[in-house]
Each structure stands twice: as structure tokens, then as C-alpha cells.
Amino acid sequence: xxxxxxxxxxxxxxxxxxxxxxxxxxxxxxxxxxxxxxxxxxxxxxxxxxxxxxxxxxxxxxxxxxxxxxxxxxxxxxxxxxxxxxxxxxxxxxxxxxxxxxxxxxxxxxxxxxxxxxxxxxxxxxxxxxxxxxxxxxxxxxxxxxxxxxxxxxxxxxxxxxxxxxxxxxxxxxxxxxxxxxxxxxxxxxxxxxxxxxxxxxxxxxxxxxxxxxxxxxxxxxxxxxxxxxxxxxxxxxxxxxxxxxxxxxxxxxxxxxxxxxxxxxxxxxxx
Amino acid sequence: xxxxxxxxxxxxxxxxxxxxxxxxxxxxxxxxxxxxxxxxxxxxxxxxxxxxxxxxxxxxxxxxxxxxxxxxxxxxxxxxxxxxxxxxxxxxxxxxxxxxxxxxxxxxxxxxxxxxxxxxxxxxxxxxxxxxxxxxxxxxxxxxxxxxxxxxxxxxxxxxxxxxxxxxxxxxxxxxxxxxxxxxxxxxxxxxxxxxxxxxxxxxxxxxxxxxxxxxxxxxxxxxxxxxxxxxxxxxxxxxxxxxxx
Numbered sequence: 001x002x003x004x005x006x007x008x009x010x011x012x013x014x015x016x017x018x019x020x021x022x023x024x025x026x027x028x029x030x031x032x033x034x035x036x037x038x039x040x041x042x043x044x045x046x047x048x049x050x051x052x053x054x055x056x057x058x059x060x061x062x063x064x065x066x067x068x069x070x071x072x073x074x075x076x077x078x079x080x081x082x083x084x085x086x087x088x089x090x091x092x093x094x095x096x097x098x099x100x101x102x103x104x105x106x107x108x109x110x111x112x113x114x115x116x117x118x119x120x121x122x123x124x125x126x127x128x129x130x131x132x133x134x135x136x137x138x139x140x141x142x143x144x145x146x147x148x149x150x151x152x153x154x155x156x157x158x159x160x161x162x163x164x165x166x167x168x169x170x171x172x173x174x175x176x177x178x179x180x181x182x183x184x185x186x187x188x189x190x191x192x193x194x195x196x197x198x199x200x201x202x203x204x205x206x207x208x209x210x211x212x213x214x215x216x217x218x219x220x221x222x223x224x225x226x227x228x229x230x231x232x233x234x235x236x237x238x239x240x241x242x243x244x245x246x247x248x249x250x251x252x253x254x255x256x257x258x259x260x261x262x263x264x265x266x267x268x269x270x271x272x
Numbered sequence: 273x274x275x276x277x278x279x280x281x282x283x284x285x286x287x288x289x290x291x292x293x294x295x296x297x298x299x300x301x302x303x304x305x306x307x308x309x310x311x312x313x314x315x316x317x318x319x320x321x322x323x324x325x326x327x328x329x330x331x332x333x334x335x336x337x338x339x340x341x342x343x344x345x346x347x348x349x350x351x352x353x354x355x356x357x358x359x360x361x362x363x364x365x366x367x368x369x370x371x372x373x374x375x376x377x378x379x380x381x382x383x384x385x386x387x388x389x390x391x392x393x394x395x396x397x398x399x400x401x402x403x404x405x406x407x408x409x410x411x412x413x414x415x416x417x418x419x420x421x422x423x424x425x426x427x428x429x430x431x432x433x434x435x436x437x438x439x440x441x442x443x444x445x446x447x448x449x450x451x452x453x454x455x456x457x458x459x460x461x462x463x464x465x466x467x468x469x470x471x472x473x474x475x476x477x478x479x480x481x482x483x484x485x486x487x488x489x490x491x492x493x494x495x496x497x498x499x500x501x502x503x504x505x506x507x508x509x510x511x512x513x514x515x516x517x518x
Contacts, residue, residue, distance in 0.1 A: 011470040014470075015466055015467045015469060015470040016463065016466075016467050016496075018466060019462045019463050019466045022462070026440070026441060026455075029441050030441065030446070030449055033441065034446045
């Protein structure tokens with residue numbers, strides 16, 4: 001009799017305890033979910049901020065390039081044209097004709113350069129046409145300037161990585177190009193874009209003086225760290241190979257199918 | 273004049289005392305809990321936008337009415353224990369109402385989190401089939417309690433509740449459980465039907481073997497009833513609080 005009472009009480013106790021344990025579990029899981037959502041939102045916010053910063057930096061860099069181009073190239077050409085026209089007054093008709101033709105060619109060159117520059121300025125247009133187009137435009141611009149020779153190679157069929165990712169890739173390219181122009185003393189840059197189903201690789205190589213990555217300090221070190229962080233935010237991995245006298249190679253690898261929680265390949269609302 | 277007034281007061285007091293003494297037997301733990309829950313439902317859910325919340329008012333009304341109606345019938349059965357005097361037929365009639373009510377409410381709750389409600393529909397159809405089969409095979413028809421249907425309903429409702437928790441946790445949106453009315457309603461349901469499953473399964477065996485244990489079973493059921501209607505009433509209050517905040 002007592003056994004039965006105990007069994008009833010025990011069975012009911014267990015049958016009450018089981019849902020109680022379940023409710024506690026649901027509650028704990030829900031709290032974890034809240035924490036996870038908050039972390040996700042935080043990362044999303046950080047990513048959006050970083051993306052906005054990237055966007056501004058790309059525009060600043062573009063404007064700086066345009067400014068330099070106007071100063072170093074177009075202004076020089078136009079000054080030369082002005083000089084030509086000033087001299088044309090006191091020379092023979094044959095020489096005048098030569099000077100005018102020369103000036104016309106120079107103005108045509110200046111117009112051509114300005115056309116290229118306007119394309120550079122129209123950043124949104126470049127990004128709409130994709131990373132490959134943007135890199136091609138930049139490579140053409142640099143090659144025309146004669147500062148350095150850029151070779152662009154594409155392996156595989158190109159596809160879009162999404163506006164956000166492509167913007168970050170473009171900014172990494174700009175940063176890397178700046179570093180090469182400022183510090184590497186290189187004569188050639190090789191850019192390789194490898195497109196495959198599972199992998200995308202962007203490799204930027206130069207034949208400059210190179211450096212020891214372990215000894216990077218100050219701004220150079222933080223610049224590289226910045227590139228690594230940005231790449232990591234979109235789920236990419238960065239690898240840097242360099243040694244003194246042997247140039248430098250920067251490779252960024254991304255699995256295009258890997259969806260980051262906060263970088264889904266869509267244009268960010270904050271800047272689009 | 274003063275004499276008349278005293279007389280009226282005396283008569284009224286007596287009438288109230290008489291009414292209370294006669295009515296007191298109607299207020300058991302079951303009926304009191306259900307009545308409180310019904311009043312809370314009336315106050316909190318009357319203006320609810322969702323049909324399944326509003327449905328809980330007539331649902332509670334039917335349950336409360338059945339519970340109140342069962343009291344005089346029980347007294348009748350005690351005086352003359354013949355099948356027609358038992359409350360079994362009343363609870364048998366309540367079963368399809370319960371199956372329908374629970375299915376609609378769970379359907380509405382799950383609709384918020386998932387489009388897949390096949391589980392709810394299958395469960396309800398299965399319970400109707402068991403109910404009809406049991407009713408047809410019962411020797412005394414409506415006067416034999418459909419205990420298998422009730423046990424099956426308990427299991428199905430536990431499965432519904434677990435499925436609700438699953439979809440709630442799987443959902444990408446975060447919900448504050450403290451104030452989530454659906455969560456409290458389902459929790460009450462889960463506690464009650466999970467707890468009563470043990471009793472349902474052993475009820476006949478225990479009572480035939482050891483009739484003295486009815487008291488323990490009644491006590492446990494009372495506790496479960498308080499948990500059920502406590503959770504439901506709180507859910508209704510949460511619902512009202514959320515609605516008024518919206």
C-alpha cells in the first residue's frame with residue numbers, strides 16, 4: 001500500500017519535474033539566442049561602419065589620384081599647349097602650322113586623360129560594373145601614366161562576389177598599390193584573379209625590393225593588419241609573402257559560397 | 273418603520289447565507305480555478321485581434337459550464353449510482369470540443385513561427401478517429417468514458433507543446449519568454465497533460481487495486497489544475513498587456 005503511494009508520488013513528481021526541466025532548458029536556450037542575436041547585431045554594425053569607412057577611403061584615394069593626375073599630367077600638357085600658342089605669334093607659317101598640330105594633339109591627349117579621369121571619379125559606375133572592371137580601369141590609368149606597369153590576369157569565368165565584398169577587395173587593391181608605389185620601388189605589378197566554384201583568389205605581386213613581414217612596424221604594420229581584418233570580416237583569408245630583394249606577394253582567398261552573418265553580398269543600406 | 277428595516281435586513285442576511293451555503297458546494301478547486309480563468313479570459317481576450325485567442329473565451333466557458341454542471345449530476349449519481357446519472361456522458365461530449373479547441377489554438381500559435389502545421393492537423397484527425405472508434409466500441413456508448421481518447425489527447429497535446437517550443441527556439445526572432453502569452457499557455461498545457469499522463473495510464477489500475485489512493489490522485493490533479501489555469505490566466509494577462517502596449 002505504502003509502495004503504491006510512493007510510486008504515485010514519485011511518478012507524478014517525475015512527470016512534473018520533466019516539463020519543469022524542459023521549461024528551464026527553453027529559457028536558457030532563449031537567453032543564449034538573445035546573446036547570439038546581440039553579438040550578431042554588434043558585428044553587423046561594426047561591419048557596416050567598416051564598410052562605410054572603406055567606401056570613404058576608396059573615394060578619397062580616387063580623388064587623390066585624380067588630383068595628382070590633373071597636376072602631374074593634364075596641367076603640364078595644357079601649360080605646354082599654352083606655351084606653344086604663345087610662341088606661334090612670331091614664327092613662320094610652316095612652323096605655326098606645326099605648332100598648331102602639335103597643340104591639337106596635346107589637347108586631344110588631355111581630353112582623353114580627362115575622359116579617363118571622369119571614369120575614375122564615377123566610382124559608383126565602376127562598382128556597378130564589378131571588381132574586374134574597376135581593376136581594369138585602374139590598371140589602364142596607371143599604365144597610361146607610365147609610373148609602373150600593371151598586368152592583369154584572369155583565370156576562370158568571372159562572377160560577382162557581391163557589392164560589399166567587391167568594394168572591400170577594391171580597397172585592399174588600392175591600399176596595396178599605394179604601398180607598392182610608395183615603398184617598393186617596383187617596376188611591375190602582377191594582379192591575378194582566380195575564379196572557381198569554391199574559391200576566389202586575388203593575388204597582387206610586385207618585383208620591388210621586398211621586406212621582412214616580421215619586422216613590419218608602425219603604419220606599415222597597421223595598414224596590413226587593417227587589410228587582414230577587412231578580409232576576415234567578409235570571411236576571406238590573407239597571406240603575405242615577402243623577403244628582402246624578392247618582391248612582395250599578397251593573396252586574399254575567399255570561398256564565395258560561404259555566407260557571413262553580416263556580409264551577405266548585398267549592397268549595404270547605409271551607403272547605397 | 274425601524275422594525276420593518278431590521279426585518280428586511282434579517283431576511284436578506286438569511287437569504288444570502290442560505291444562498292452561500294447552497295452555492296458553496298459548487299465551488300471546488302476545479303470550478304474556482306476555471307471560473308477565475310474564464311473571468312480573466314473575458315477581461316483580457318475580448319478585444320484580442322487574433323481569432324484563436326478570442327476562441328479561448330467560449331472554450332473556457334464550455335469547460336467551466338461542464339464542470340459546474342457535473343456537480344449536481346455527481347450528487348445524483350451518489351444517491352442513485354446508475355450509468356445515466358454519471359457525469360461520463362458530459363465529459364465524453366466535452367472531448368471533441370477540447371480536441372477542436374486545442375487544435376485551433378495550437379494552429380494559431382504555430383502559424384506565427386512555421387508554415388508547416390501538418391502535425392496539428394494530423395493530431396486532430398487522429399484524435400477524432402480514436403474518439404469515434406471508441407464511442408462505437410464502448411459497451412455503454414456515451415456512458416463509458418473514452419479514456420483512450422483522453423490519454424491519446426494528452427500525448428498529442430504534449431507533442432504539440434514540444435513542437436511549439438521547438439519552433440519557438442528555431443525562430444530567428446528573439447522573444448522575451450517572461451511576457452510571451454503563447455509560451456505561458458503552452459507551458460500550462462504541457463505541465464497539466466504531461467502530469468496527468470502518469471495518472472491516466474495508472475488511474476484504473478491503482479483505483480481497482482488500492483481504492484484508498486483516490487485521495488492522492490485527487491490531490492495531484494488539483495495541483496495540476498492550479499498550475500494549468502494559473503499559467504493560462506497569466507498568459508491572458510500577458511496577452512492583454514501586450515495588446516494594450518501595441
